[in-house]
Amino acid sequence: MRHFSVALWLVAGLFGVACTRGTLPPSQQASEVRVNVVSTSSIIGDWARQVGGDGVGVVDLIPPGVDPHSFQPGARDIVSVADADLVLFVGLNLEGQWLRETITNVEAKGASHLAVGPLVEPMLASSEEERAPRAEAVLDPHFWMDPVRAKLAVLAIAEELAKVDPGHGDEYRDNAVAYSKKLDDLHQWINAELQDVPLSDRILVTSHDSLGYFSERYGFRVVGAIIPGISTERDPSASEMADLVDAIRLNDAKAIFVEAAVDDRMARRISEETGVPVVDGLRVGTLGPVDSDIGTYDGMMRRNVEIIVKALR
Ligand SMILES: [Zn+2]
Numbered sequence: 521m522r523h524f525s526v527a528l529w530l531v532a533g534l535f536g537v538a539c540t541r542g543t544l545p546p547s548q549q550a551s552e553v554r555v556n557v558v559s560t561s562s563i564i565g566d567w568a569r570q571v572g573g574d575g576v577g578v579v580d581l582i583p584p585g586v587d588p589h590s591f592q593p594g595a596r597d598i599v600s601v602a603d604a605d606l607v608l609f610v611g612l613n614l615e616g617q618w619l620r621e622t623i624t625n626v627e628a629k630g631a632s633h634l635a636v637g638p639l640v641e642p643m644l645a646s647s648e649e650e651r652a653p654r655a656e657a658v659l660d661p662h663f664w665m666d667p668v669r670a671k672l673a674v675l676a677i678a679e680e681l682a683k684v685d686p687g688h689g690d691e692y693r694d695n696a697v698a699y700s701k702k703l704d705d706l707h708q709w710i711n712a713e714l715q716d717v718p719l720s721d722r723i724l725v726t727s728h729d730s731l732g733y734f735s736e737r738y739g740f741r742v743v744g745a746i747i748p749g750i751s752t753e754r755d756p757s758a759s760e761m762a763d764l765v766d767a768i769r770l771n772d773a774k775a776i777f778v779e780a781a782v783d784d785r786m787a788r789r790i791s792e793e794t795g796v797p798v799v800d801g802l803r804v805g806t807l808g809p810v811d812s813d814i815g816t817y818d819g820m821m822r823r824n825v826e827i828i829v830k831a832l833r
Contacts, residue, residue, distance in 0.1 A: 553577040555685050558604040560615050561588060562807040563664045564636055564673070566817045568608060570699040571678045571692050575685075579604075584815075587781040588614055588805045589751045593622070604631055606684050608677065611635030612642055613751075614661035634680045637661050640669040643736065645750040647729040660750050662804060666733035667707045667821065671700045706818055710825050714738055716833040723773045723832075725764070725796075727782035728752045730804040743771040746786045756786065768794045775799045775831040781806065799831045 554575045559565035565580035572578065579600045582591045588610075593601075601607060607626050609615055614637065626633050640663045648658040663669045678696035682689030714722075722740040724731055728747040735742050744767040748760050756764070768776070768790070776791055778784045779802045791798045802824050808814030814823050 554688070555605050555681060556603055557606045557608060557681075558600050559608040560591075560619065561608075561610050561664075563817050563820070564608050564610065564677070566807060567670070567674050567677055567699070568681075571674060571695045572681055573691065573695055575688060575691075576681065582806055584806050584809050585781050586806060587752055589616070589753055592616065593618055598622075601626065602629070606631065606680060607633040608680075609633070609635055610637045610661050610663075612637035612659045612661035612663075632680065632684050634676065636673045636676060637663055639676045640672040643732055645729065646732065647742075647745065647748050648750055658750065660729070660732045662730045662750070663733050664817070665731055665804065665821075666737045667703045667710070668737060669733060670817065671703050674699055674703070702818060706821055709822070710738060713825050713829050716829055721774065721832050723771050724828075725768055725773050725776045726802070727777070727779040727784070727787065730779065741771070743767045743773055746776070746790065747782070752782055761786070761790065764790060765793055768796055777802050777828070777831070779804050797831075799827060801827050 552574060555572065555577070557565075557568050557572065557576055557578045558581060559568055559578060560581045562580040562582060562584065565578045568576065568578045581593055581597045581600070582588050601622055602625070604626065607622070609619060612635075623633055637659070642659040642661075642663060645658045645660040664673070674696050678692040681692040685692075719739055722735075722738070724735060724740050724742045726742065726745050729742065729745045729750050731740070731742055732750075734740065744764040746764065747754065747756055748764070767773075773796055776787050776796055776798050778787045778798050778800050780800075781804075784798065784800070787798050790796075803814055803820050804824075807816065807820050812819075814820045
């Protein structure tokens, strides 16, 4: 009987790890976790795990391969948020309207929350400016595609964890410094890989306008996007599609990069019309499954750069 229940517990534990990123075995949940963190984005969740170590349990709300712009939380997500000591999110309008209500509840119960995006020198969203110039500037939420900004985010997460759990503040800060060195390595590795792509060929066409930060950091030009905006929440108009075809021809783009979580039918139509191939597999909105090569921020960025370099060199 005893063996049976241990086996059952192990199976349940494995199942939990396979299905929910960041779920800890019951023993660890009860005794060792000091801080329960909920992150909307698995990318920010990965940073919180790197900085938090074993004493910080992290649950990500947006599952692998789900578009963060259209994600809606389920009942289980609401429970996770209710149990959280700290809620981390991107902000800059990445998350939907649901986040506002969530934050109100988090504040009401005295837990902490941190919008990471506004702390990392966010850029204006150029595609939004062109489409509908307005008095209020629209900021681009996809800051994590720049590893240098990622460092600012990681340090901010460490400081917030130190506020929630002051007894381990130095541990969080030390972890953040160690992980920042890893981000420096990533940035250097990306620069080295990109040496195979001449500046004149650093041209991107993407599913939506998600690579502004990456482009600015690494000398690319985004000449168009299938959905010409920083969200994926609308369909392109016929005239926008025609403009994109013109931009692809005029700039001699070599590839149309399609993101894993975004519908690729429009991209394939544009590809047929222009003869420019679709390149699959970019991941921008979420990490891959937790045990895959792209289950960490570092792994995701390296895979993205490999895909881009292979298509453009
Ligand atoms: Zn996006």
